[in-house]
Amino acid sequence: MYLSRFLSIHALWVTVSSVMQPYPLVWGHYDVCKTQIYTEEGKVWDYMACQPESTDMTKYLKVKLDPPDITCGDPPESFCAMGNPYMCNNECDATTPELAHPPELMFDFEGRHPSTFWQSATWKEYPKPLQVNITLSWSKTIELTDNIVITFESGRPDQMILEKSLDYGRTWQPYQYYATDCLDAFHMDPKSVKDLSQHSVLEIICTEEYSTGYSTNSKIIHFEIKDRFAFFAGPRLRNMASLYGQLDTTKKLRDFFTVTDLRIRLLRPAVGEIFVDELHLARYFYAISDIKVRGRCKCNLHATVCVYDNSKLTCECEHNTTGPDCGKCKKNYQGRPWSPGSYLPIPKGTANTCIPSISSIGTPPKFNRIWPNISSLEVSNPKQANVCDNELLHCQNGGTCHNNVRCLCPAAYTGILCEKLRCEEAGSCGSDSGQGVPPRGSPALLLLTALLGTASPLVF
Ligand SMILES: [Ca+2]
Structure with a gap:
């Protein structure tokens, strides 16, 4: 069962008018799809590669838990503090709003105190594993632009796998393994993203960096998107041209940051000690207060607007393209094969617009690609890569x-x-x-x- 927590209103994100906006002030934003320019032949459209703004994608997801009844509070139960098995005065009761911990509390606004969080039932069936899958679905391909950050309120799990799907949940691939002991849990040598390089950036690693149980103050687990970008764009992501060049030419790299769904597989809760304390199993459970996922709709560089309507994300396609991801040419605009836009040349990219079909106009189309004015690029972007x-x-x-x-x-x-x-x-x-x-x-x-x-x- 899907637990939907969406705004019912039509949501739309766009900050600029794609027609009226002049060239981007800062290169690399690709926030304009076309603009009118004056030439000797009069006013013509100049087309540019464009993409939606990066935004908080948790507003547009559906969350599903497996098993579906794993959330605590039905029936009500008390749970103990992780560090103190005798402090068991916390209660979870699904029927009382103040004591309930439903999944939507992983995505509400954090900043108030105390945190609001989703919580699982306790590990009362030990030694049967306490395992929970949390699936986040967008029903749309999205491109991740920042780290995925998960905040655990009661110790970070001893074992966890973050997975991704590119085909709406039909198949899954691991993104990263997390464990207190990678060798023991997954037969993998522990690694950090910082151990990777441009050559190995797509390697799937197991990290022990985030699984030190409740004994540290940190509650957070990252999936490091920005560290991976930095292998191409430099430590402060200053040379984004290099990253965009890579994304343009390497489909596997582009696909690595693209998902339709994410799945958090919680395999073993934080125990914090070598042995599970079987007399106090109410100490062990999962609790997540916040999940951050930033990204943008994948529109193949043919749209700046992504509309959320009727629980569905859709690109508003330009450049005579159509489809949820602007992945094909419109009818009567199939004069050449569809192609995604290109980030290059910086800063405006190449639109690769679909052009009228020969049959639709009777005569071969005049191919009207307008290249960026080189001198204006140089003036407006003196420090561009x-x-x-x-x-x-x-x-x-x-x-x-x-x-x-x-x-x-x-x-x-x-x-x-x-x-x-x-x-x-x-x-x-x-x-x-x-x-x-x-x-x-x-x-x-x-x-x-x-x-x-x-x-x-x-x-x-
Ligand atoms: Ca929360």
Whole structure:
């Protein structure tokens, strides 16, 4: 059973008018999809890659517990303080609002005292494991932009797995293992995210950093998104261009931060001692006061607005795209294959708009891509990171780097880094076998190799 705690009102987040807003003041926000510019041919639309603002995604999720009746208070029971088995004057009663601990208290506004929290039943059936799955579902692909933070009110669990799904809960993959003893619990060597590198950033690790039971003051468990971003963007995330370049070219990296659902698998509560105190099992339970998940709707860089209506998130697609994630071209706009927008070149990216179908207009469309005005980019973003240079970010296939903001490509090539054959983009390479066309993905690998300064292929 889903326990819905949503606002029933239509919720919408957007801070700018996508039409009226001038170019972003700070590069990298991608908060404008199109703007009108004046050319010799009159007013025309200039299209840019765009994405919704990062926001608190817990407002838009559904939470499900398994087992469904694991929340404490039905029937009412008393529980003891974790550190003191004789202090058992706390009561959980689902029928009394002041004594109830329902799941929605994991997502309410924290800041008041004392904290409000969800709590499980106690471990009265020991030695049968006390295990709870907490599933958070968005029914929409979202991109995580900040650490997932879970606050435990009565000791951090001895064993826990954070999992993710990219297919609405049909299949699950581990995101991170947490244990007081990783080897014992999961047969994994303990690691910290800080032990990882650009090469191993997608490794699934077991950490002992957050599982020291009730004996420390910290109540918090992180899943470290920002530390992973920092492998590409630097410790203070100053070089976001490098991160965006990576996200553009490496689908596995992009997918790593993308989810439709998260699942917190609580496998063993905090015990705090070597042995479970079987005489005082009311000391052992799970209690979570807060879960933070920040992210944005995945709209494939074709929308700045994501609407929450009727318990459903949907991108409001621009660039002649459609679908919940703007994942296809609108009818009559299939003049070339759909493609996601691109973060490059910084700061406006490339919209990769869908163009009218030949059949819909009778004559071949005039391909009207308007490139950013290079000189204005340089003036408005004097400290921007490079799109290309001659050290790390190489133009491919003989292209030359123009003022660090654009590759000038040989006639046969196109793309941000001259990575695509022009005939391939136009669909006129003339060979179904693909002979003569570089294997897809190889430019991305070349770029990665260039960025990471290694000659060996990466294992993601
Ligand atoms: Ca709370």
